[in-house]
Amino acid sequence: WPLSQEGNSPRHRLPSPAGAGQPCSGQADGRKVLRSSVREFLCSEAMFHLGVPTTRAGACVTSESTVVRDVFYDGNPKHEPCAVVLRIASTFLRFGSFEIFKAEDEHTGRAGPSMGRNDIRVQMLDYVVSTFYPEIQATHASDSVQRNAAFFREVTRRTARMVAEWQCVGFCHGVLNTDNMSIVGLTIDYGPFGFLDRYDPDHVCNASDNAGRYSFSKQPEVCKWNLQKLAEALVPELPLEQGEAILAEEYDAEFRRHYLSKMRRKLGLVQAEREEDPALVAKLLETMHLTGADFTNTFYLLSSFPVGPEAPGLAEFLTALMEQCASLEELRLAFRPQMDPRQLSMMLMLAQSNPQLFALIGTRANVTKELERVEQQARLEQLSPAELLSRNRGHWADWLQQYRTRLEQDREGAADEDTWQAERMHVMHANNPKYVLRNYIAQNAIEAAENGDFSEVRRVLKLLEAPYHREGEAAEVLEAAEPEGAGSTAERRRSYSSKPPLWAAELCVT
Template sequence: ITKRTARLVAEWQCVGFCHGVLNTDNMSIVGLTIDYGPFGFMDRYDPEHICNGSDNTGRYAYNKQPEICKWNLGKLAEALVPELPLEISELILEEEYDAEFEKHYLQKMRKKLGLIHLELEEDSKLVSELLETMHLTGGDFTNIFSLLSSFSVDTDPSKLEAFLEELTSQCASVEELKVAFKPQMDPRQLSMMLMLAQSNPQLFALIGTKANINKELERIEQFSKLQQLTAADLLSRNKRHWKEWLEKYRVRLQKEIESVSDADAWNTDHVKVMNSNNPKYILRNYIAQNAIEAAENGDFSEVRNVLKLLENPFQEAEGLGEVTEDAEEEGATATAAACAQETRSRLPYCSKPPLWASELCVT
């Protein structure tokens, strides 16, 4: 059970899946994802991403999932005490969980990066630095990984510049960052909380948390900096960050190539493995919202489109137009169908979210 759970949450982390309500009764001893209501896939990479709007403390945030699942296993161990002594189950948990999670996570990340022949100690650092670069640039978690399969170890500057343009197009714009870091507390409330923290720490501990206040102060600082940031400055900064990481990635890929006798065959396998481990499509909130709105207008073709898309999330979508042709069978009016088609045509299904999607809240 411990190993199954560790592998499950490692898979979640590798595709940016957030469960949302990881209570003990929402977990399965057979290692399945169950009872996910306010779940979501992370768009812009943020290790503290919270998909559930009612999770005010971030207990089930993206980066907390591995530890929460381990905690839940501890509760299962307590429930099994009549049959299994706690000292034995706790020992199993401590010895098995973290090691299994780290092993499976790194194996999966190697596949996502196309590192298919060598397993080097430096790989863990390469992954960490990739995620840090995503965080610094507001990179779209799914699309960045998907794009990396087209990265070439060729040192041609023009090819690198073209790839950087494509990569940075999947990073957050100034406007998107302003929305993400917009202060959430009323200034007067924040001021009162800060005064209370100084004058009556005991009372403050009952009604607020230091972590939340610190996060709000960080948000205010970031938001202030963004007021002075231009799109050109942001693009330049993002390109610099990505260029630094891509050089490390290129060196690592070169080691792969040097370890094989047929570089062309390696490249074919490398791309194939990456494309089968990096989904092109995920159920983004804006995609779900478009489908919901169309269905509420009597047009269920978009629901069928999304279902078909997610049945094969690693493959380029083909023939989705065929799904929409029988919209009238569901009783959709011509107007509703036209509205749904207009909604769908605004963005490709693999696009990072539009700005309006930041207002969506799942709870």
Template sequence: MNSALSVRASILKKLPKFIASALSSFHSTAMATLESLNFDNLALQRLPIDPVSDNYVRQVNGACFSRVSPTPVKNPKVVAYSSGAMALLDLPDEECRRGDFAKYFSGNVLPPGAESAAHCYCGHQFGYFSGQLGDGAAMYLGEVVNNKGERWELQLKGAGKTPYSRSADGRKVLRSSIREFLCSEVMHNLGVPTTRSGSCVTSDSYVTRDIFYTGNNIQERCTIISRIAPTFIRFGSFEIFKGTDRETGRKGPSNNRPDLLPQLADYVIQTFYPKIWEENSSDLEQMYLAFFREVCLRTARLVAKWQCVGFCHGVLNTDNMSIVGVTIDYGPYGFLDRYDPDFICNSSDDGGRYAYNKQPEICRWNCGKLAEALQPLLPLSKSAPVLKEYDEAFEAEYWGIMRKKFGFLREIPNDRELMDGFLETMYRTGADFTNCFRILSKLQSAADILALLEYLLNQCCSAAQYRKAFSPQMDPTQLQMLLLLQSSNPELLAMLGKKADALQREMEMIQKAEELKGLTPEKKKESDRKLWMEWLGKYADRVGQEDPNGNRVQIMNSTNPRIVLRNFIAQGAIDAAEKGDYSEVRRVLRAFQDPFDESIRYSDFTAFDEAVEGPEANVTNVDDDAKSDNPSCSRPPKKCRIEYDARPPEESIIRVS
């Protein structure tokens, strides 16, 4: 608590009770201004800071943070802000609409009390220890304690170079910033623990980017988002003390400072796990065990929620795993369209390490790496058994949510078999994950089967799309050479960046493609109809065993979202924004305030505008400086419709880096 709050508390004690109560009540609801955010910056008080003040790329020894200032941008302008996220800082809409808001949230001006710094951490990336990483583009501004007593760390991402930027420029561009800004808020509204994003601010400063890695460089606008979370400390934060790795030869920058590990662990436990601190501080080993257990359980429950909404993170390195169990660092993420358990959203993950169906085991693996990092405080003999509890927590959370998605309020034998059968039918028909789950609440009895059948068939992909989904990715000659290298010199294959998993996956694709050669549109439609009819019959029988007077439908519709942030939705907002029109970003943000809402008519774009934007829905917000040459989808509602609850277009190129 800062000194002003301490003085206030002492004054209140001396006042008559009714006056103190009134003043206290006023304070608890009072909102802040950009100049009066209640910063206390506890992390910088409790954790070691780099003594070097110059901002240049280096290995940072003996420190968790390096002080660094944001690099100003030209003419910052607001793309969008999230009222809900800003409210966590006690900032009302009036403050977010101020003319100088963009200056504060671009880093051009620091709010009073802020202390900018970059966090040092390491990470296992794609299974290999990479040594020092750190905040190469993000900057800690401080921690705000709001009027509810909640602590929120505030960051700017894309604010310029830090000692951890390596060869990069510390900047982010409009497209990647919009994706993270929107997804942070969408995930929160889907009920998934996540970091929040308060604002997206672009500028007239530019950086060079090669979008498709083809050598065709373009100039893109520097864009900064604000991120909000209890803390951005992650698994990799504890790996800065790691000794030399036997596989990569790399080591943590503070490997010679084991005395700092308990300092970091104690800070995290006391600040973010206070109950564990209070109950176990007299027995340190028990405290670290309880801490590790809680991190594992939170992580297990988090990834179960990802699986249930069809979310794929894409880069589940240990440096992208939050120590408080929230989703962190939105890069090449994706939501399932066609249900494919092997879905890979990251084009650089050719081996499928971070595929959708691998996420639970990868997060478990990452928990194991955290256990190794904590080994000086907690023997592996004590932490290893906790990983079994991870499995149990995941299963309980996953199947608990799945039962709600299917409307199974009673537990009956063979329920899991029926639920697995639904997933298998979606896979074999190439059906849409989100829409198929959402429609299930419409089935009340066998009389509804035919209506649902027609809808589900419309959610299945075409024969051509299905064949394309399983088409091999490698040139046959290249594949043969790599297979030969795998058998003769696997070490060299690894040095070339190719893994056995990638080759195995390619062989499986070739086999599947061969099986699908004879798949015609007629054969697929016939097969799809048969598969869905068989499953729907079993499901109708099972639904008949539920209480007809229960709240099954309400539970299903509050568990199965109507819309998720599909790539084509995010890309539509990006395309408009790159032409200077930010209204589509704001419209998407507003639409996803309740992704379970049944009332909005997405097929009627004008009605949709009115539903989410209010009476000023058709007023276009255009940045004239962005030289918008073509109309965006958010301008002519009658000619350009974005149906957010529709299946994605067949062809779309998504730029995510």
């Protein structure tokens, strides 16, 4: 398989127009720092063991060389150690690879570097289909248009399934331009990624994505947009109207099918699908959002939900679930204002006095979000911990009643109750990870590595290689958080399955 010695620094890439060429890093020196190398190495392996289509990391090689980086773009550069990540995949061709042939853009005046070289595009398309989609090549060897249509259909389906997997494990990519979309449907280019902690559909893991283009909930939409750009780049080898028809027919349907199938398994619904299942999933996510519940841990905890009309332990389960909801302190930190009050006041004045200029600045969404933060912060100031707990219990009690009813229906469709229960537990344990690469876990490993200690990188990697529940392991209650000052391997591993510490919310990835 082709190998990629990654010298770019994904953490320093800014969102860019689809297919736009970029320098290799902030200083265009082609060097990759240890910090982003450790993140990419660990995350690509974590995704593989989660069962998500991905490129792999073969090795992370460190260096005594250093390079200057302005990590937060705040005028405070520092020397950082360099490293090389050896990446492995069947191919590193991307959607953007086909955009080098683009004609001049009417708005920017920019054209692809190989504009007009249709001969190269035909060669590249022939290579991609024959090498990575040989069954399609064999089926449509005599009709290139039909072959290209079948190829685009399969790329569309693979991409839809890949992003559905992301949404089901709470993974945010961070920079989903066409250059970061694999032509064979793999997760590629791990830069400012992040896994959800507190569930927030509008979560943006890339701090330099000010407009929220690549927020968690927008990932399916952005991937579809990128497929549209690929369809345009394949013209005339695939007529645009044909490519667009395939995209309209396949993408949304394949995404919904795969997403619902995966979510049903995460909820332990192992019998026939029912019409109300999408609404049950949507209501669960709404409840998680309202209560600030931890995405990974909430799903993992559901496998211990007591089933049956007389099932004991509901109160204990609700108590454990409340521990996964955001505290007042967490919520106040999450919704703290980002703008200085004077700056916000000036923006509001500008919106009133000169709306045209205000619109050109492109800050309307930011100001709206800031006003929502101020309003939310004011509400939180009036809320007591007891009131928050009561509100959260009410939200969860409502959804759990619906969930219990649905589980009872699922159980009634089974021939044997014990067999159904065993299958339900097996399916939930195989689809709800206990460990994901949260930002603070990666940060712990990075800080140790930057001090010459790679033992934490190895420990985290070992943990991520077995992210799901293991047979014989107690599943009822999540492990307690690591005590202050604890240092043993067992204590570190226990803490990594718990809610993240408060300081994790302060981490900034760009």
